[in-house]
Amino acid sequence: MDDKPATSSLTRRRRSGLNVNRETGDRQSIDRLRAASYDRDEEIFAAAYDGRIVRRFLTFMGPYKRTAIVSVVAVLIFTLTQLAVPLVIRETIDGALVEGVRSADLLNVAVAVFFGLIFVNSIANYFQLTLVAKMAERILVDMRRAMYAHLQRVSLSFMDKTEVGRLMSRLQGDVNSIQEFLETSIMAIGDFVLIVGIIVVLLSLDFQLGLLTLSVVPALVIVRIIWLPIARRAFMRARQTSSIVNGALAENLMGVRTVQEMTRQAINFDLFEEKVRDNLHSHLRATRLAQIMVPTVDTLTGGAMAIVVIVGGTMVLDKTLEIGVMVAFLFYVQRFFDPIRSLMMQYNMMQRAMASGQRILEVLDVPVDVQDKPDALDLAEIDGSVEFRDVSFGYVPDQPVLKNISFKIAPGETVALVGPTGSGKTSITALMHRFYDVWDGQVLVGGHDVRDITQASLGRHVAMVLQEPFLFTGTVLDNIRYHKEDATAEEVIEAAKAVGAHDFILNLSDGYDTMLGQRGVNLSLGQRQLISFARAVVADAKILVLDEATANIDSFTEREIQIALARLLEGRTGIVIAHRLATVRNADRIFVLQDGEIIERGTHGELIAEDGLYHRLHSMNYASFDDVPDKLLTTQAAGAT
């Protein structure tokens, strides 16, 4: 098997990339290139403890209160039995094994106690481990679900400006680091109890020797205080470089087709190599810093043992200390630093968890703008009318996209919206579906204010075809009946035929059962569009909204679809954002929008006669109205005033 995947070809490639160009002396370009390979990371350096975050997360613990209490009890039992083991050994030695008191019976009793103790210890161990871990897994699922469910409700403008990758890293990475933290946090209680327990036991066994032995602890604390800030920086740097590397990998993966088209492989490789190398070095440094503590702790442990051996040993020689106590001391010292070490690790984890917690809360705290009223109606039937009453709306305060829009569309009527980009067409359709709430005025569907109807029932009555056809992983069949899972195969086929998709679907490798991959590759844009049309047909809603859906369909299909749509729109209300004149002409009425206002309305014939913007646009013979250059529009507008 070939296990030299990297090096040989790497060195060759490295030479072919940046270095060659470096020789040409274009330093500036190289810097620009480096700057251009955008480093994405979103590490938040949070405080190690933030009460606000912790309180919020305690609510996630709520359902598991009983489990949590049982776990804490298990941890305490485990820790206390752990703590008792050296004591039992001590009793065994001093009570049954020292010269003079040797007794097999006492030994048997002591050993029996030992067995009892470890039995309890093991059971407690099992429970503390599994209960806590399972609770942490459940909380992870709960938190992820809470975020995910919330994202289903937050306003679309938030979703528009947030990249999916970032949300995903919150749904996965951040949730995981909280889970990791939770899983170990209850152990931390045990560690803490163990430390206190050891100190108490040592001091009560022999105060003097105990104090002397524990004198090494301040030394450790001092070393830690010096070490911590340096190490922390190094750890953060390491994590940061990791997220940079992963971000770069993700982007290259998404754009891999462009990369290959442009033969950018060599350069991208070099840029990536720099990041990976940086990642390597920062991790090596972090490791060095982490490892430096190992001999430190060991030396201090050795020192403490030496103290016990010399001081304790002398005391035993002087008969001021029982030998069993010295042995117990040695056992305690041998393991004393374990809980300290794990607490330190816990501290790191807590820091990470706080940062993650903050990011999770950021998502959970995104306000939900559009929400069902408690008494919202679930309408079974509507009449298909649409009305806008003095609607004003915008995405950014003080920048209205729609200004006092009023219109009424009768059931069964088809209206075409035309106008340049940014004139507000898409916003009108979005409001109809209550993707957003209006600033002012009212949107009525079927005579009801959309805010009085449940969003689910609104979704049943208003079907939409979006500009970008989005297909989900699944069969063609599942994609077409996406929102109506119980649609039969016949219904699906009927819909596919209605939009003229049936033939090409049958030509796919598995017909309707063909799996569509990511982004529906292997289907042309037009074919993807057709499938999303069929989806809307299956929806069989009273109102059909077509949002620029015809833009990517070629004339062959468009004609066919128009025939299908004409049939489909029979008895339905249609609102079409149209590009092509052919589509516009077939509408019952046309609304011409400009700057958020309806400036003209009427039939094709009426508008042509009106000699306004529509007439001008029409005469310019542009294929699509939103392609009319802004320059032309402004000069027209200036000319008009």
Next chain:
Amino acid sequence: MNESSAKRLPPRPTLKSGLKSGMDYQVPTLEGDHKRGAQALSRVARMALRYRWRFALALLAVVAAGVFQLLIPWYLGNAVDNATGLLEGGVAGADEAQTALLIAAGLIVGAAVLRGSFTMLHNYLGESIGLHIAYELRLAYFEKLQRLSFSYHDKIHSGDLLTRGMLDIEGIRRFVEFGILRLVLLAVLVGVGAYMYMGSDPVLGLLSLSFVPFAFWRATVFRLRMRALWRELQEALSILTRVMEENLGGIRVVRAFGARDFEMKKFDAGSRVALDISMERVGVRYTNTSVITFSYFLAMGFVLWVGGLRIIEGTLTVGELTQFLAFMTILQMPIRQTGMVINGIARASVAGARLFDVLDMEAAIDDKPGALPLKVTDGVLRFGDVSFKYEGFRGQATISNIGFEVRPGRTLGIVGPPGSGKSTIVHLIPRFYDVTSGRITIDGQDIRDVTLDSLRAAVGVVQQDTFLFTSPVSANVAYGEPFADQDRIERATDASQLHSYIAALPEGYDTLVGERGVSLSGGQRQRLSIARSVLLTPSVMVFDDSTAAIDAATERRIREALKELTKDRATIIVSHRLSSLMHADEILFLDKGHIVERGTHQELLAKNGRYRALYDLQIGGDKGDPGAAGRVLEPAE
């Protein structure tokens, strides 16, 4: 027809099987899976061995750390005996005992310091080897992904590839330190410990290690179970990731259809599967840990008992018993860690198998051995009887028997209904896919015989979909030629009618675009894509429906601007808008992968066939007879 096709549909899949059937990779058999896992581990181990000195040193350090650690209980026991005044030879004087205590203390400190230093050394070296391996794998993986052809990326979901590149490499990285070295340490502690302590008292020695075979047996069973669980978990998480990713990416569709409940059900189903596996994993892992720990304590109890009896008999000293107990205390930590180590090994073997799957994948399209760079003399592109069928595609060939020639300075137009194979022709030219039969040549050289880099440098394809990288506009335009100067960039954006838009942006050419930057409209993206290709001045220019979102007037201006730039190049224009390609020197009308009509615009109009029908539909819509559409859609035959 209707009924028969309805019958072909299988019963509606359940939610879970529906999710499962979306798996991108096959779930291998358990046996084959174990083999693959073992192969992956040995491969990682061999990679580690290439860091010869570091690895050797790490092994030495592990052994040394183990031995020094084992010495500590020994000295402790001696010290205890010294303190009780019982030296091996008999009762010693107090002064001698005092000196012996000092010596023991010194030895303990020495052993502790050395143990700590060697532990640091092997931890660091192990981690360092792991990090270097991760470095190599990251680069190799990155390179492989860049080389794997379109057909691969079509099949495998990018989210899945990303998980492999992030989590799986991480799993492998930890293998050297947490897998190999920890196991060696455990072996040293048990092996050397057995030698040292068995020598002093075979029965107690045996007793103190009696739990080891049991732990070993448990660990083996546990490892197999863990591996299976890891694999299942990884797959469940992949599915969940995809469900979430698609939901968030397609949130508008989800909202438009009010499909929230359906999507939540899908999520819950995926989540449930992952949770169940996680729960089982927790159960298996910690049952194992607890049982092993219990067996360890049991052994310790027997040591205490038997040791105690011997002390009472007078054949053992308290110090010696302390030695055994302290020795066992040392074993406690590594034994507790076996769960972690095994978990790590299981994870690494699954992760390794997944990663090597990709690394071993041969790029379907690659340079032939000894391929030479393409020598462009004139820049004549020829399709000779080309047919193509997507791999595993059951239906008819996507394109069949396509033949044409484009000479420099000439333009070929390709038009046809969706799915007629227009884009496929485009994808074959830069060898995104290889022809199934026939050949494509540039200046007489079969494109499969020349290097990919040289071929793709000579062919510029402007795609329908434009991917924007999160970087300044200028870098996006100059993506294929990052060292182009500002002049060249502006000439390209000028030609594609994008310059004035960019210049008007707040930060001009430095404005960040892409996922995190300013978003561009469909038309702007296409113009950027045109600029990208124009900047490269390739010998063959291919426009794949790349002006669909650009209005006719702007397109006309772009065409004017490009005229000068493409006057000595072969140009192919694929479009469904006739005005984009009417001026071409030859036009192919494609349907179902066949050329059904060809000729110049005038010739085709005169033919009064499907091209003519389309023309009437698009240009002369008003005047054209109503039957025109029908003729386009349904060929006369």
